[in-house]
Amino acid sequence: MKKTSILLCLVMLLSLCGCGGTADKKTKEFFAMDTYMTLTAYGDNAEKALSEAQSEVERLDSLLNAEDKHSEIYRLNCEKKLTLSEETSQVLKKALDFSELTDGVFNPALHPLMKLWGFTTKDYTVPSAEEIKNTLKLCDVKNVALNGQNAVIKKDGTELDLGGIAKGYTSSRLIEILKKNGIESGLVNLGGNVQTLGKKPDGSDFTVAIESPEKDGGYLGMLKTSGKAVITSGGYERFFEKNGKTYHHIMNPETGYPAESGLASVTIVSKDGTLADALSTLLYVMGEKKAVEFWNQSSEDFDIILFTKDNKLIVSGGIADSFTSEYNIEVIKKD
Ligand code: AMP
Ligand code: MG
Numbered sequence: 001m002k003k004t005s006i007l008l009c010l011v012m013l014l015s016l017c018g019c020g021g022t023a024d025k026k027t028k029e030f031f032a033m034d035t036y037m038t039l040t041a042y043g044d045n046a047e048k049a050l051s052e053a054q055s056e057v058e059r060l061d062s063l064l065n066a067e068d069k070h071s072e073i074y075r076l077n078c079e080k081k082l083t084l085s086e087e088t089s090q091v092l093k094k095a096l097d098f099s100e101l102t103d104g105v106f107n108p109a110l111h112p113l114m115k116l117w118g119f120t121t122k123d124y125t126v127p128s129a130e131e132i133k134n135t136l137k138l139c140d141v142k143n144v145a146l147n148g149q150n151a152v153i154k155k156d157g158t159e160l161d162l163g164g165i166a167k168g169y170t171s172s173r174l175i176e177i178l179k180k181n182g183i184e185s186g187l188v189n190l191g192g193n194v195q196t197l198g199k200k201p202d203g204s205d206f207t208v209a210i211e212s213p214e215k216d217g218g219y220l221g222m223l224k225t226s227g228k229a230v231i232t233s234g235g236y237e238r239f240f241e242k243n244g245k246t247y248h249h250i251m252n253p254e255t256g257y258p259a260e261s262g263l264a265s266v267t268i269v270s271k272d273g274t275l276a277d278a279l280s281t282l283l284y285v286m287g288e289k290k291a292v293e294f295w296n297q298s299s300e301d302f303d304i305i306l307f308t309k310d311n312k313l314i315v316s317g318g319i320a321d322s323f324t325s326e327y328n329i330e331v332i333k334k335d
Contacts, residue, residue, distance in 0.1 A: 026050055032057045033065065033167060035191030041178055042185040042201045049181035053174045053188070060173060063088045064166045066111050066159065067120055077111065077159040081152050089149040091274070095165050098278045099141045102294075106282040107253040110139040111159035117258075119249050124240035126247065132256035139253060164250075168231055168277020171195035175273070192237075195229040195273050205322070211236075213264035213307060220265065220307055221325030229273035233280035234265035250284050261287030264309045269319055270302035288314070296334055 026046035028039045037057065041049050063085060066073045073092075076082040084092065095108035111120075116135045118124035127135070143155040153159070167190050174188045175197045186197040187206055196206045205224040212220040213236040223230060235248030235258065252259040266284040268276040279302060283291035288308055295304050295316060305323065306314040313327040320331040 028054055030054060030057075033061055033170070033190065035167075037191065038189045039174065040187045040189075041181075041183045041197075043183050045181045046183060046186075049178050049183045049186075052181060053177045056173055056177050057170060060166070060170050064091060064162050064169075066161045066163070073160050073162060076151050076153065080154075080156075081150075084149045084151050086149060089146060089151065091162060091165065091169050092146055092151065092160070094169075094274055095162055095278070096141060096144065096146060098165070098282065102282050102286075104141065104253050105285050106164065106278055107139060107141060107251075108160055108162055108164065109141045109144055109158055110251055110253055111161035112138040112157060113251055113253075113256055114161055114163070114249070115159075117247065118240075119238065124242070124247070126242050136253075136256045139256075164281040165274060165278045167191070167193050168229060168273040168275070168280075170273075171229055171231075171277075172273035193229075193231045193277070195231075196226055199226040210267050210305060211265075214311070220267075220313070220327070221305070221323055223267075223269065223305075223319060224322040225269065225319070228269050228271055229276040230267060230269050231273065231276040231280045232265055232267040233284045235259070235284075236264070250281060252285055259285040261285060262309055263287055263291070263306060265305075265307045266291065267305035268302055269305070270300070272300075272302075275300060275302060288312075292332060295332075 024044060024046055025042050028050040030037055039050050039053050062068055062070055063072050065071045068074055072084050072088045098106040099108060112135050114120050116127050116131060138157040143153060143158040145152045171188050171190055175195050178186045178197050184198045185201050188195050192211050194208045200206055205226045208223045208225055208230045209219040210221050210232060212218045213234045233250060235250060239246050239248035248258045250259050263284050266280045268280045270276040288306055291306060303316040303319040313325055314330045314332055315323050317331055317333045
């Protein structure tokens with residue numbers, strides 16, 4: 001059984017525990033965006049809400065997935081000039097803003113690099129230093145211009161990849177779809193990236209298991225939460241091995257190699273799923289020191305769970321009382 005599937009079952013089981021409410025619970029499971037998804041909703045209209053939510057996943061995938069030949073991002077990558085839908089242009093705008101904010105640590109233009117390493121086809125390879133150097137020249141966000149809905153890729157070979165932000169945007173949209181259908185309580189789990197709507201019908205918080213990069217099938221800890229996204233990035237999520245070395249899918253755009261920042265995983269807890277997704281990726285690349293600094297200085301409202309490769313677990317004050325783990329927890333507070 002895949003690690004993500006075990007985690008999905010765990011989250012489902014946990015979300016069942018202690019639910020003494022009479023509300024009608026419905027669950028939908030499917031495979032999309034290259035991951036297992038489980039959507040749960042409570043209430044009379046749950047079945048319809050979940051069907052609409054599943055269609056929404058498919059709709060967003062067909063806008064944002066750089067590997068889907070019909071998506072807007074795929075077409076922009078090929079055609080170099082495209083008037084995007086308002087929605088795609090807004091997600092791209094956010095990705096470009098995160099890139100600017102972090103001096104390129106978050107980089108939505110590194111599709112050429114993902115292709116070079118074989119992450120787009122699963123035909124993995126370790127490129128030569130020369131190939132990496134040449135490919136990095138294509139991965140410059142300055143080669144992308146977005147003016148309202150009009151997008152232009154100014155350099156041949158530059159291509160966009162919204163993989164670091166798309167699932168978080170999707171989970172936020174799914175919560176909106178559930179709400180629109182009158183649902184007040186639910187949980188969407190996109191391969192371990194979770195967003196909750198309200199509290200459980202009995203009024204208690206949801207319990208979300210955070211996957212452990214360390215113990216196979218185990219978990220790092222449990223977070224009690226409601227109305228928030230809980231999104232994790234880690235090198236253990238997608239990787240390959242070559243000559244005894246592990247290469248994963250989160251890139252350091254400065255070196256062109258998988259980020260080796262000393263972090264094993266980063267979890268972001270926030271009301272905003274899109275923000276949480278972008279931040280989990282970029283704080284992972286930054287490493288512990290810069291990630292803590294970024295969190296400390298940010299005006300955005302979010303909490304962090306950082307797990308280092310030497311098993312140090314750092315949790316921000318806002319969620320420290322709601323998080324339990326077998327590891328020692330170092331709680332950090334804002335200056
Ligand atoms: P996540 O699992 O959210 O951390 O996103 C990982 C995905 O984001 C990868 O599969 C790539 O598609 C993309 N990605 C990898 N490195 C970066 C980066 N430095 N900035 C933005 N997106 C990235
Ligand atoms: Mg991300």
